[in-house]
Amino acid sequence: MIKRLIQMVIVLWAVSVLVFVMMSFTGDPTFMMVPLDATDEQIAQARRILGLDESHLVQYWRFLSNIAQGDFGRSFVFRQPAMTLILERLPATLEIVFLAMVMALLVAIPLGVYAGANPKKPASRAVMAGSLIGISLPGFWLGMVLIFVVAVKLQWLPSSGRGPTTEWLGMRVSFTSWEGFRHLILPAITLSVGTLAILMRIIRAEMVEVMKQDYIKFARAKGAPAKVILFKHGLKNALIPLVTVFGLMLGDLIAFATLTETIFAWPGIGKLLVDSIYRGDRPVIVVYLMFVALMFVVVNFIVDVCYALIDPRIKIK
């Protein structure tokens, strides 16, 4: 357990080194800050203010100690603490990520169980072909198709923006009102498809394995009803490995949220990252990466703990 925590810190430290190295060896942000006609002295002064006149080692040390004190720097563009910007936009991203995850699970579990329990049936083959298409298509392109068909042609749902938000547990959320929820639907569907397809394949593969086990044969032999065998004996055991892919799933959703948010003009952290990359807003990029790294590390830790709790055969290393 302690070893695992130390490992987490090492991972975060490695990420901080990587982020710092990449950022400091690629371009000079001074020129994004000063006017085009700035004199040499003004440029030098700007570099001094930014602390860029010192050695990389000193800069890294300052970077690290600032982070340790909770100071992540200010956005060049918004002139606000970069962390505040991230935290402000986080609920919007969590909202579509969460909805996408729920959608993916709700569709993937029944279809995966069906395809895994009846691998030879034509419907199962269709499910598998569908999931392969889901893996093969670019998610952002699917979002564009949805925008064109559902929003532009049929005009059923809005195509972009977040709609009205309300305060809920100190966060601004949109799922509380119908109009806000309507704005959520298309981005969430777009985001969920890739994850849904992968989940379905994992569940199917697990079910195929589980249904071959002796305890399933025994349950059949003792005459347990098919439904009980499928869901109580089969699915329950097939779901255990699913816990381990949760961290991976969340990672993919957060990553693909950058694309989905860009298409739907959804004001989350993904769009903030993409905008910051365009504008060369280095502090925001750095904070985004550190924040996401922290999130993944913590989630993966929780996943490991849960896995050990669910399956007592596994010990946390």
Place this chain on the structure above:
Amino acid sequence: MASSQPIPATRARSRMQRFFASEFFHNYKRNLSAVLGSLIVLGFLVMVTIGPLIVSQNPYDVSQLDLMAAFKPPAWLAGGSSEYWLGTDGQGRDVLASIVYGSRISLIIGLVAMGGACLLGTTLGLIAGFYGGRLDAVIMRIADIQLSFPSVLTALFLMSAFGTGLDKVLIALISVGWVVYARTVRGSTLRETQKEYVQAARVSGLPNRKIILRHVLPNVLTPLIVVATIQVGTFVLIEASLSFLGVGVPVTQPSLGLLIKNGFDVLFSGLWWVSIFPGLFIMLLVFGINLLGDFLRDELNPRLK
């Protein structure tokens, strides 16, 4: 994949004939999705090699563009012309011609980056697995850390630091893609080095480099075929995402992903064909690759039989 028939002593049967008589080929013939997948991939290869000779214009030669023909819908819709099957974009570029040239760039990126990642990952995996020790620990920890990040995000971050460019996309893809080879190869290398033939080679005083290249390497390659196949598809998708976000290939060398981005701006005006068709081709290409990859996985993995 041993041949189902004994190899004749006369050596009359060529390598090709033996392949056609093999169990592998027999299973391939009977597997509809494998045949479909390879036909799709083959179709794309033909399209990117001889396609530019067939399509009516080079979409990036400005002198061949006709602004009067801008935003023409596909041929089967009202206002479409048979000259431009899939319609034209805002500069009068034939969408089909753009797709042919774009597929070429997407596919080249996918294949070259896969080759690079495979080379780098296999080398590091062999080193880690064969020598073990501290080197192994360092390589595998880097791999672990990288695996905890989604590849798209890592690639996006790298591109944001590098700036756009074909070479930079390749570097970014190789940097995210090597891990899977390194892990696979390290695992198989650990197993192989325990076996007697490697120990025999050691005892006979063969230098490590030769043992690795001549004895270990050929025996760890098979699982990589599946990984490499599927990775080409993954890379095509990641590259498309990067280019769509504007941090991938430059506008002078548009891949399928960049074509989608260019078409996205006019999607809201109802001009769907500029962006929807390139995406359809990405989907088809990656779908074909994945079908083939699935078949290879079932065929080359003896545990599943």
